Amino acid sequence: MFFVDTLEFEGLGNRSYLVGGPRAAVAVDPPRDVDQVIAAAAKRGVRIAYVAETHVHNDYITGGPELARITGASYLVPAAAHVSFARTPVADGDTVTVDEGLVLRALATPGHTPHHTSYVLEEDGRGAAAFTGGSLLIGTVGRPDLVEPRLTEELARAQHASAHRLADELDDEVPVLPTHGFGSFCSSSQAEGEATTIGRERTANDALTLDVDTFVAEMLAGLDDVPAYYAHMGPANAAGPAPVDLTPPGRADAGEIAARLAAGEWVVDLRSRTAFAEGHVAGSCNFEGDGKLATYLAWLIPWGKPVTLLADTPERIADAQRELARVGIDRPAAAATGDPAAWIREGERLASFPRARFADLAEVRGRGEEVVVLDVRRDSERAAGHVEGAVHVPVHELYGRLDEVPSGTVWVHCAGGMRAAIAASLLDAAGRAVVAVDDGFDAAREAGLTVTRP
Numbered sequence: 001m002f003f004v005d006t007l008e009f010e011g012l013g014n015r016s017y018l019v020g021g022p023r024a025a026v027a028v029d030p031p032r033d034v035d036q037v038i039a040a041a042a043k044r045g046v047r048i049a050y051v052a053e054t055h056v057h058n059d060y061i062t063g064g065p066e067l068a069r070i071t072g073a074s075y076l077v078p079a080a081a082h083v084s085f086a087r088t089p090v091a092d093g094d095t096v097t098v099d100e101g102l103v104l105r106a107l108a109t110p111g112h113t114p115h116h117t118s119y120v121l122e123e124d125g126r127g128a129a130a131f132t133g134g135s136l137l138i139g140t141v142g143r144p145d146l147v148e149p150r151l152t153e154e155l156a157r158a159q160h161a162s163a164h165r166l167a168d169e170l171d172d173e174v175p176v177l178p179t180h181g182f183g184s185f186c187s188s189s190q191a192e193g194e195a196t197t198i199g200r201e202r203t204a205n206d207a208l209t210l211d212v213d214t215f216v217a218e219m220l221a222g223l224d225d226v227p228a229y230y231a232h233m234g235p236a237n238a239a240g241p242a243p244v245d246l247t248p249p250g251r252a253d254a255g256e257i258a259a260r261l262a263a264g265e266w267v268v269d270l271r272s273r274t275a276f277a278e279g280h281v282a283g284s285c286n287f288e289g290d291g292k293l294a295t296y297l298a299w300l301i302p303w304g305k306p307v308t309l310l311a312d313t314p315e316r317i318a319d320a321q322r323e324l325a326r327v328g329i330d331r332p333a334a335a336a337t338g339d340p341a342a343w344i345r346e347g348e349r350l351a352s353f354p355r356a357r358f359a360d361l362a363e364v365r366g367r368g369e370e371v372v373v374l375d376v377r378r379d380s381e382r383a384a385g386h387v388e389g390a391v392h393v394p395v396h397e398l399y400g401r402l403d404e405v406p407s408g409t410v411w412v413h414c415a416g417g418m419r420a421a422i423a424a425s426l427l428d429a430a431g432r433a434v435v436a437v438d439d440g441f442d443a444a445r446e447a448g449l450t451v452t453r454p
Contacts, residue, residue: 002102002123004177005040007031011294011323012060013183017131018044019121021099026050026076027067028119028131029179032244032326034063034070041071050096052076052104054133054179055116056083058146058230059186060326061241076106080115085240090117109135109166111159112142112186114151118166120174127170129177130198136163137181138196141207143188145223146230156216159188163207172199185227185295188219224380225396229298232328244325248318252308252334254345257281260308265333266301270311270320271340273421277436279350281310281343286425289316291418298327299396300422306333313337353428357439361387361411362447374405374412376423377441381415388450395419402430413437413444 005018009031017028018040025046027037041048048071051064055078065085068075076096079089092108101124109118112134121129134142141163144155166176176196180186202208206215252260261267261283269276270289280286287297289311301307307324309332311317317335324332336343340350364371375386376395386392393401395414410427414420417438424436445451 002099002121002128003044004129004175005044006177007036007040008182009060009326010183011292012326013181013185013187013295014060014179015177015182016179017177018048019098019129019131020044020046020049021102023047024049024099026052026096026098026104027073028052029054029057029133030063030067032061032063032066032241033246033322034067034244037063037067038070047071048073049098050074050076050104052090052119052131053078053081054118054131054135055113056081056234056237058113058234059180059184059227060233061328062237063241063244065240066243078106078115078117081113081238083238083240092117107166107169109133109162111135111144111155111162113147114155114158116142116162118162120170127174129175130166130170131177131179132166133179134186135159135178136166136176136201136205136207137178137187138176138193139201139204140181140187140189141205141219142180142186143223144219146186146226146234153216153220156219157212159219160207160212160215163201163205167198167202167208170198172197172202174198176201183292185224185230189222222380225378225394227295227299228396229303229327232303236328242330245331246318246322246325248314249309249321249332249335252336254343256334257308257310257336257343258345260306260333265306265308267308267310268297269425270309270316273417273436273438274355276421276425277353277355279340279352280425281340282348282351283429284310284425285429286421288418288421289320293320294323294327294329296395296419296422297324298329300399300426301329308333309335310340310343311335311337351428353424353434353436355436355438356411357447358413358437358444358449359447361437362449364411365449370408372406372408372410374410374423376412376414376419383454385451385453387413387444388452395423398423398426402426402432405432409433409435411435411437413439413441415441
Protein backbone atom coordinates (compact mmCIF):
# COMPACT_ATOMS: atom_id res chain seq x y z
CA MET A 1 0.00 0.00 0.00
CA PHE A 2 1.14 3.54 -0.70
CA PHE A 3 -0.06 7.03 0.13
CA VAL A 4 -0.01 10.35 -1.73
CA ASP A 5 -0.31 13.58 0.25
CA THR A 6 -0.97 16.70 -1.80
CA LEU A 7 0.33 20.10 -0.71
CA GLU A 8 -1.62 22.85 -2.45
CA PHE A 9 -0.36 26.38 -3.08
CA GLU A 10 -3.39 28.21 -4.41
CA GLY A 11 -1.69 31.58 -4.73
CA LEU A 12 0.74 30.18 -7.30
CA GLY A 13 -1.58 27.55 -8.75
CA ASN A 14 0.79 24.69 -7.93
CA ARG A 15 0.94 21.44 -6.02
CA SER A 16 3.72 19.42 -4.43
CA TYR A 17 3.46 15.81 -3.36
CA LEU A 18 4.70 13.50 -0.63
CA VAL A 19 4.35 9.88 -1.71
CA GLY A 20 5.55 6.71 -0.07
CA GLY A 21 4.93 3.58 1.94
CA PRO A 22 4.96 2.61 5.63
CA ARG A 23 8.56 3.67 6.25
CA ALA A 24 9.89 5.98 3.54
CA ALA A 25 8.70 8.57 1.05
CA VAL A 26 9.72 10.86 -1.78
CA ALA A 27 8.88 14.57 -2.00
CA VAL A 28 8.10 15.71 -5.53
CA ASP A 29 8.67 19.37 -6.54
CA PRO A 30 8.79 20.70 -2.95
CA PRO A 31 8.05 24.34 -2.10
CA ARG A 32 10.69 26.60 -0.69
CA ASP A 33 9.11 26.55 2.77
CA VAL A 34 10.03 22.93 3.38
CA ASP A 35 8.68 22.80 6.92
CA GLN A 36 5.31 21.85 5.44
CA VAL A 37 6.78 18.79 3.74
CA ILE A 38 8.66 17.80 6.89
CA ALA A 39 5.47 18.12 8.92
CA ALA A 40 3.57 15.95 6.44
CA ALA A 41 6.25 13.27 6.67
CA ALA A 42 6.24 13.44 10.46
CA LYS A 43 2.47 13.02 10.52
CA ARG A 44 2.85 9.89 8.40
CA GLY A 45 5.77 8.65 10.48
CA VAL A 46 7.96 8.20 7.41
CA ARG A 47 11.49 9.16 6.45
CA ILE A 48 11.96 11.36 3.38
CA ALA A 49 14.39 9.19 1.43
CA TYR A 50 14.27 11.09 -1.86
CA VAL A 51 13.50 14.57 -3.11
CA ALA A 52 12.61 14.65 -6.81
CA GLU A 53 12.44 17.62 -9.18
CA THR A 54 10.58 17.25 -12.46
CA HIS A 55 12.44 20.27 -13.88
CA VAL A 56 14.19 23.52 -13.05
CA HIS A 57 11.15 25.61 -12.19
CA ASN A 58 10.42 28.96 -13.80
CA ASP A 59 7.56 30.05 -11.54
CA TYR A 60 8.70 29.46 -7.96
CA ILE A 61 11.80 28.91 -5.87
CA THR A 62 12.30 25.26 -5.01
CA GLY A 63 12.97 23.94 -1.55
CA GLY A 64 14.65 20.85 -2.97
CA PRO A 65 18.26 21.51 -1.94
CA GLU A 66 17.30 22.55 1.58
CA LEU A 67 14.89 19.64 2.08
CA ALA A 68 17.55 17.17 0.91
CA ARG A 69 20.14 18.76 3.22
CA ILE A 70 17.89 18.68 6.28
CA THR A 71 16.61 15.13 5.78
CA GLY A 72 19.69 13.54 4.22
CA ALA A 73 17.56 12.50 1.23
CA SER A 74 19.00 11.84 -2.21
CA TYR A 75 18.18 14.79 -4.44
CA LEU A 76 16.94 13.60 -7.82
CA VAL A 77 17.29 16.18 -10.60
CA PRO A 78 17.10 15.54 -14.37
CA ALA A 79 20.61 14.83 -15.62
CA ALA A 80 20.30 17.28 -18.52
CA ALA A 81 19.39 20.20 -16.26
CA HIS A 82 22.20 22.73 -15.96
CA VAL A 83 22.57 23.28 -12.22
CA SER A 84 25.40 24.40 -9.95
CA PHE A 85 24.83 22.18 -6.94
CA ALA A 86 25.38 18.56 -5.98
CA ARG A 87 22.52 16.25 -6.87
CA THR A 88 21.76 12.72 -8.03
CA PRO A 89 21.25 13.03 -11.80
CA VAL A 90 18.42 10.96 -13.23
CA ALA A 91 17.90 9.95 -16.84
CA ASP A 92 15.09 8.26 -18.69
CA GLY A 93 14.40 4.83 -17.24
CA ASP A 94 16.33 5.29 -14.01
CA THR A 95 14.65 3.85 -10.93
CA VAL A 96 14.91 4.18 -7.15
CA THR A 97 13.25 2.04 -4.52
CA VAL A 98 11.21 4.25 -2.22
CA ASP A 99 9.89 1.51 0.06
CA GLU A 100 9.20 -2.20 -0.14
CA GLY A 101 7.34 -2.83 -3.38
CA LEU A 102 7.39 0.87 -4.34
CA VAL A 103 9.66 2.01 -7.15
CA LEU A 104 9.93 5.47 -8.68
CA ARG A 105 10.80 5.43 -12.40
CA ALA A 106 12.02 8.47 -14.33
CA LEU A 107 10.30 9.09 -17.64
CA ALA A 108 11.76 11.71 -19.99
CA THR A 109 8.93 14.09 -20.96
CA PRO A 110 10.55 17.15 -22.58
CA GLY A 111 8.35 20.06 -23.62
CA HIS A 112 7.85 22.37 -20.68
CA THR A 113 11.64 22.43 -20.51
CA PRO A 114 14.12 20.45 -22.63
CA HIS A 115 15.10 18.32 -19.62
CA HIS A 116 11.64 17.82 -18.12
CA THR A 117 11.20 14.46 -16.41
CA SER A 118 8.04 12.85 -15.07
CA TYR A 119 8.09 10.17 -12.37
CA VAL A 120 5.94 7.06 -12.37
CA LEU A 121 5.31 5.38 -9.04
CA GLU A 122 5.16 1.63 -9.56
CA GLU A 123 3.66 -0.69 -6.98
CA ASP A 124 4.72 -4.29 -7.38
CA GLY A 125 5.74 -3.56 -10.95
CA ARG A 126 2.58 -1.77 -12.10
CA GLY A 127 2.12 1.97 -12.66
CA ALA A 128 0.17 3.41 -9.75
CA ALA A 129 0.58 7.19 -10.13
CA ALA A 130 2.24 9.60 -12.53
CA PHE A 131 3.86 12.80 -11.24
CA THR A 132 3.88 14.85 -14.40
CA GLY A 133 5.19 18.24 -13.22
CA GLY A 134 4.71 20.61 -16.15
CA SER A 135 4.13 17.95 -18.80
CA LEU A 136 0.63 16.43 -18.92
CA LEU A 137 -1.71 18.61 -16.84
CA ILE A 138 -5.45 18.48 -16.21
CA GLY A 139 -6.96 19.13 -19.62
CA THR A 140 -3.85 20.84 -20.98
CA VAL A 141 -0.04 20.81 -20.85
CA GLY A 142 2.68 23.04 -19.46
CA ARG A 143 3.59 25.99 -21.65
CA PRO A 144 6.70 25.59 -23.85
CA ASP A 145 7.74 29.25 -24.12
CA LEU A 146 9.47 29.87 -20.79
CA VAL A 147 12.97 28.69 -21.68
CA GLU A 148 14.06 30.31 -24.95
CA PRO A 149 11.90 31.84 -27.72
CA ARG A 150 13.85 30.01 -30.43
CA LEU A 151 12.95 26.69 -28.81
CA THR A 152 9.24 27.33 -28.29
CA GLU A 153 7.87 25.48 -31.33
CA GLU A 154 10.31 22.62 -30.88
CA LEU A 155 9.28 22.25 -27.24
CA ALA A 156 5.60 22.47 -28.15
CA ARG A 157 6.08 19.51 -30.46
CA ALA A 158 7.96 17.72 -27.72
CA GLN A 159 5.01 18.32 -25.36
CA HIS A 160 2.72 16.54 -27.80
CA ALA A 161 5.11 13.59 -28.04
CA SER A 162 5.59 13.44 -24.26
CA ALA A 163 1.85 13.41 -23.62
CA HIS A 164 1.49 10.52 -26.03
CA ARG A 165 4.35 8.66 -24.40
CA LEU A 166 2.66 8.92 -21.01
CA ALA A 167 -0.65 7.76 -22.48
CA ASP A 168 1.00 4.88 -24.33
CA GLU A 169 2.95 3.59 -21.33
CA LEU A 170 0.37 3.94 -18.59
CA ASP A 171 -3.02 2.34 -17.98
CA ASP A 172 -6.21 4.42 -18.08
CA GLU A 173 -6.79 4.25 -14.34
CA VAL A 174 -3.39 5.71 -13.39
CA PRO A 175 -3.87 9.08 -11.64
CA VAL A 176 -2.13 12.06 -13.24
CA LEU A 177 -0.64 14.30 -10.53
CA PRO A 178 0.83 17.46 -12.06
CA THR A 179 2.67 20.28 -10.31
CA HIS A 180 1.20 23.06 -12.45
CA GLY A 181 -2.24 23.78 -13.82
CA PHE A 182 -4.37 24.98 -10.90
CA GLY A 183 -4.25 28.62 -11.90
CA SER A 184 -0.52 28.65 -12.61
CA PHE A 185 0.78 30.76 -15.49
CA CYS A 186 3.05 27.78 -16.28
CA SER A 187 -0.02 26.13 -17.79
CA SER A 188 -0.46 26.67 -21.53
CA SER A 189 -4.20 27.18 -20.94
CA GLN A 190 -6.49 27.09 -17.94
CA ALA A 191 -8.59 23.98 -17.49
CA GLU A 192 -11.28 22.93 -15.06
CA GLY A 193 -10.99 20.12 -12.55
CA GLU A 194 -9.06 19.03 -9.50
CA ALA A 195 -8.20 15.43 -10.39
CA THR A 196 -7.71 13.32 -13.48
CA THR A 197 -6.41 10.04 -14.87
CA ILE A 198 -4.59 8.92 -17.98
CA GLY A 199 -7.88 7.60 -19.38
CA ARG A 200 -9.68 10.88 -18.83
CA GLU A 201 -6.87 12.85 -20.44
CA ARG A 202 -6.82 10.47 -23.36
CA THR A 203 -10.29 11.67 -24.34
CA ALA A 204 -10.21 15.29 -23.13
CA ASN A 205 -6.69 16.69 -23.58
CA ASP A 206 -5.86 18.42 -26.87
CA ALA A 207 -2.36 16.99 -26.71
CA LEU A 208 -3.90 13.53 -27.01
CA THR A 209 -6.85 14.25 -29.31
CA LEU A 210 -5.34 16.58 -31.92
CA ASP A 211 -2.65 15.90 -34.50
CA VAL A 212 0.68 17.50 -33.69
CA ASP A 213 0.47 20.36 -36.21
CA THR A 214 -3.01 21.42 -35.11
CA PHE A 215 -2.09 21.07 -31.46
CA VAL A 216 1.05 23.19 -31.81
CA ALA A 217 -0.68 25.90 -33.83
CA GLU A 218 -3.58 26.20 -31.39
CA MET A 219 -1.39 26.14 -28.29
CA LEU A 220 1.05 28.76 -29.56
CA ALA A 221 -1.84 31.02 -30.60
CA GLY A 222 -3.37 30.78 -27.13
CA LEU A 223 -0.33 31.41 -24.93
CA ASP A 224 -0.92 34.15 -22.36
CA ASP A 225 1.39 36.72 -20.79
CA VAL A 226 4.41 35.53 -18.81
CA PRO A 227 4.84 37.02 -15.31
CA ALA A 228 7.94 39.21 -15.28
CA TYR A 229 9.38 37.58 -12.17
CA TYR A 230 9.67 34.24 -13.98
CA ALA A 231 12.92 35.58 -15.45
CA HIS A 232 14.47 35.37 -11.97
CA MET A 233 13.17 31.96 -10.90
CA GLY A 234 15.04 29.66 -13.29
CA PRO A 235 18.50 31.17 -12.58
CA ALA A 236 17.87 31.10 -8.83
CA ASN A 237 16.84 27.46 -8.96
CA ALA A 238 19.76 26.49 -11.18
CA ALA A 239 22.19 28.16 -8.78
CA GLY A 240 20.67 26.49 -5.73
CA PRO A 241 18.40 28.67 -3.58
CA ALA A 242 19.42 29.82 -0.12
CA PRO A 243 17.40 28.49 2.84
CA VAL A 244 14.25 30.47 3.53
CA ASP A 245 14.11 32.81 6.53
CA LEU A 246 10.61 33.19 7.92
CA THR A 247 11.45 34.99 11.15
CA PRO A 248 9.11 37.97 11.66
CA PRO A 249 10.19 41.30 10.11
CA GLY A 250 10.87 44.32 12.28
CA ARG A 251 7.93 46.49 13.33
CA ALA A 252 7.47 49.77 11.45
CA ASP A 253 5.87 52.78 13.12
CA ALA A 254 4.18 55.62 11.26
CA GLY A 255 7.42 57.53 10.86
CA GLU A 256 9.25 54.61 9.32
CA ILE A 257 6.37 53.86 6.94
CA ALA A 258 6.42 57.47 5.76
CA ALA A 259 10.21 57.39 5.39
CA ARG A 260 10.13 54.21 3.32
CA LEU A 261 7.47 55.65 1.02
CA ALA A 262 9.54 58.82 0.65
CA ALA A 263 12.54 56.67 -0.31
CA GLY A 264 10.56 55.13 -3.15
CA GLU A 265 10.07 51.75 -1.48
CA TRP A 266 6.84 49.79 -1.75
CA VAL A 267 4.39 49.68 1.14
CA VAL A 268 1.90 46.89 0.53
CA ASP A 269 -1.45 46.75 2.34
CA LEU A 270 -2.70 43.15 2.56
CA ARG A 271 -6.21 43.97 3.78
CA SER A 272 -9.34 43.41 1.74
CA ARG A 273 -9.95 45.78 -1.15
CA THR A 274 -13.05 47.04 0.65
CA ALA A 275 -11.08 48.00 3.77
CA PHE A 276 -8.29 49.53 1.71
CA ALA A 277 -10.63 51.73 -0.32
CA GLU A 278 -12.24 53.01 2.90
CA GLY A 279 -8.96 54.14 4.42
CA HIS A 280 -5.28 53.54 3.72
CA VAL A 281 -1.84 55.09 3.96
CA ALA A 282 -1.44 57.49 1.04
CA GLY A 283 1.06 56.04 -1.42
CA SER A 284 0.59 52.42 -0.34
CA CYS A 285 -0.60 49.68 -2.70
CA ASN A 286 -3.30 47.07 -2.17
CA PHE A 287 -2.53 43.40 -2.84
CA GLU A 288 -5.09 41.33 -0.99
CA GLY A 289 -3.59 38.58 1.16
CA ASP A 290 -6.41 36.28 0.07
CA GLY A 291 -5.77 36.91 -3.63
CA LYS A 292 -2.90 35.84 -5.87
CA LEU A 293 -0.52 37.90 -3.76
CA ALA A 294 2.81 36.38 -4.80
CA THR A 295 1.97 36.24 -8.49
CA TYR A 296 0.82 39.83 -8.88
CA LEU A 297 3.13 41.56 -6.43
CA ALA A 298 6.19 39.79 -7.82
CA TRP A 299 4.95 40.55 -11.35
CA LEU A 300 4.51 44.28 -10.76
CA ILE A 301 7.22 45.32 -8.32
CA PRO A 302 10.63 46.41 -9.63
CA TRP A 303 12.75 43.39 -8.78
CA GLY A 304 14.70 43.84 -5.56
CA LYS A 305 12.68 46.83 -4.34
CA PRO A 306 12.22 46.70 -0.52
CA VAL A 307 8.69 45.83 0.64
CA THR A 308 6.95 46.85 3.86
CA LEU A 309 3.81 44.86 4.68
CA LEU A 310 0.69 46.21 6.42
CA ALA A 311 -2.10 43.94 7.67
CA ASP A 312 -4.80 43.46 10.27
CA THR A 313 -2.95 40.74 12.15
CA PRO A 314 0.54 39.28 12.57
CA GLU A 315 -0.82 36.00 11.18
CA ARG A 316 -1.64 37.72 7.90
CA ILE A 317 1.90 39.11 7.74
CA ALA A 318 3.35 35.65 8.39
CA ASP A 319 1.20 34.06 5.68
CA ALA A 320 2.21 36.73 3.16
CA GLN A 321 5.87 36.44 4.09
CA ARG A 322 5.73 32.69 3.48
CA GLU A 323 3.99 33.11 0.12
CA LEU A 324 6.36 35.83 -1.06
CA ALA A 325 9.42 33.78 -0.11
CA ARG A 326 8.23 31.14 -2.58
CA VAL A 327 8.89 33.59 -5.41
CA GLY A 328 12.12 35.06 -4.12
CA ILE A 329 10.84 38.11 -2.21
CA ASP A 330 12.72 36.90 0.80
CA ARG A 331 12.60 39.40 3.63
CA PRO A 332 10.05 42.18 4.15
CA ALA A 333 11.89 45.36 5.09
CA ALA A 334 9.38 45.93 7.91
CA ALA A 335 5.76 45.32 8.85
CA ALA A 336 2.89 46.88 10.79
CA THR A 337 -0.40 45.48 12.02
CA GLY A 338 -3.54 46.64 13.75
CA ASP A 339 -5.53 49.85 13.22
CA PRO A 340 -4.58 51.75 10.03
CA ALA A 341 -4.89 55.01 11.98
CA ALA A 342 -1.65 54.02 13.72
CA TRP A 343 0.16 53.75 10.38
CA ILE A 344 0.05 57.51 9.72
CA ARG A 345 1.76 60.35 11.54
CA GLU A 346 -0.05 62.79 13.79
CA GLY A 347 -1.89 65.40 11.76
CA GLU A 348 -2.14 63.18 8.65
CA ARG A 349 -5.30 61.55 7.32
CA LEU A 350 -5.93 58.19 5.72
CA ALA A 351 -6.54 58.32 1.98
CA SER A 352 -9.59 56.70 0.37
CA PHE A 353 -11.39 56.26 -2.94
CA PRO A 354 -14.88 55.08 -3.94
CA ARG A 355 -15.90 51.64 -5.13
CA ALA A 356 -18.70 51.04 -7.62
CA ARG A 357 -20.52 48.57 -9.85
CA PHE A 358 -20.86 48.54 -13.61
CA ALA A 359 -24.42 49.80 -13.11
CA ASP A 360 -22.95 52.93 -11.49
CA LEU A 361 -20.66 53.43 -14.46
CA ALA A 362 -23.61 53.08 -16.83
CA GLU A 363 -25.51 55.67 -14.83
CA VAL A 364 -22.61 58.14 -14.94
CA ARG A 365 -22.19 57.67 -18.67
CA GLY A 366 -25.95 57.98 -19.13
CA ARG A 367 -25.77 61.44 -17.56
CA GLY A 368 -23.19 62.43 -20.14
CA GLU A 369 -20.30 62.70 -17.68
CA GLU A 370 -16.86 62.31 -19.22
CA VAL A 371 -14.91 59.64 -17.38
CA VAL A 372 -11.96 57.43 -18.26
CA VAL A 373 -12.72 53.72 -18.25
CA LEU A 374 -9.58 51.64 -17.73
CA ASP A 375 -9.64 47.91 -18.49
CA VAL A 376 -6.74 46.13 -16.72
CA ARG A 377 -7.49 42.59 -17.88
CA ARG A 378 -5.03 40.62 -20.00
CA ASP A 379 -5.10 40.81 -23.80
CA SER A 380 -6.71 37.38 -24.04
CA GLU A 381 -9.58 38.45 -21.80
CA ARG A 382 -10.15 41.71 -23.63
CA ALA A 383 -10.31 39.82 -26.95
CA ALA A 384 -13.54 38.21 -25.77
CA GLY A 385 -15.19 41.63 -25.35
CA HIS A 386 -14.61 45.03 -23.76
CA VAL A 387 -16.56 48.08 -22.67
CA GLU A 388 -16.82 50.43 -25.61
CA GLY A 389 -14.34 53.29 -25.33
CA ALA A 390 -12.31 51.71 -22.55
CA VAL A 391 -8.58 52.31 -22.41
CA HIS A 392 -6.64 49.08 -22.08
CA VAL A 393 -3.51 48.62 -19.96
CA PRO A 394 -3.07 45.16 -18.38
CA VAL A 395 -2.54 45.43 -14.65
CA HIS A 396 0.93 43.89 -14.84
CA GLU A 397 2.01 46.71 -17.17
CA LEU A 398 0.26 49.57 -15.41
CA TYR A 399 3.04 50.65 -13.03
CA GLY A 400 5.30 51.41 -15.98
CA ARG A 401 2.55 52.97 -18.09
CA LEU A 402 0.72 55.24 -15.65
CA ASP A 403 1.44 58.23 -17.85
CA GLU A 404 -0.59 56.64 -20.66
CA VAL A 405 -3.83 56.80 -18.69
CA PRO A 406 -5.80 59.85 -19.93
CA SER A 407 -6.54 62.70 -17.56
CA GLY A 408 -9.80 62.72 -15.61
CA THR A 409 -11.45 60.43 -13.09
CA VAL A 410 -10.49 56.84 -13.84
CA TRP A 411 -13.06 54.06 -13.45
CA VAL A 412 -10.90 50.94 -13.40
CA HIS A 413 -12.20 47.40 -13.85
CA CYS A 414 -11.00 43.85 -14.40
CA ALA A 415 -12.98 40.61 -14.54
CA GLY A 416 -13.96 40.39 -10.89
CA GLY A 417 -12.50 43.19 -8.78
CA MET A 418 -9.17 42.01 -7.37
CA ARG A 419 -6.93 43.33 -10.15
CA ALA A 420 -9.00 46.50 -10.39
CA ALA A 421 -8.24 47.09 -6.72
CA ILE A 422 -4.51 46.69 -7.36
CA ALA A 423 -4.71 49.10 -10.29
CA ALA A 424 -6.83 51.59 -8.36
CA SER A 425 -4.27 51.62 -5.55
CA LEU A 426 -1.43 52.28 -8.02
CA LEU A 427 -3.37 55.13 -9.60
CA ASP A 428 -4.34 56.53 -6.21
CA ALA A 429 -0.70 56.42 -5.10
CA ALA A 430 0.20 58.39 -8.22
CA GLY A 431 -2.30 61.09 -7.26
CA ARG A 432 -5.06 60.20 -9.71
CA ALA A 433 -8.78 60.42 -8.96
CA VAL A 434 -10.00 56.84 -9.21
CA VAL A 435 -13.11 54.69 -8.80
CA ALA A 436 -12.59 50.94 -8.35
CA VAL A 437 -15.24 48.89 -10.13
CA ASP A 438 -15.76 45.87 -7.88
CA ASP A 439 -17.98 43.76 -10.09
CA GLY A 440 -18.01 40.76 -12.40
CA PHE A 441 -17.47 41.67 -16.04
CA ASP A 442 -20.69 39.93 -17.09
CA ALA A 443 -22.53 42.70 -15.25
CA ALA A 444 -21.26 45.30 -17.73
CA ARG A 445 -23.61 44.22 -20.50
CA GLU A 446 -26.42 43.63 -18.02
CA ALA A 447 -26.01 47.24 -16.84
CA GLY A 448 -26.59 48.51 -20.38
CA LEU A 449 -22.98 49.26 -21.26
CA THR A 450 -21.97 48.49 -24.84
CA VAL A 451 -19.56 45.55 -24.91
CA THR A 452 -17.68 45.11 -28.18
CA ARG A 453 -14.89 42.94 -29.55
CA PRO A 454 -11.59 44.39 -30.84
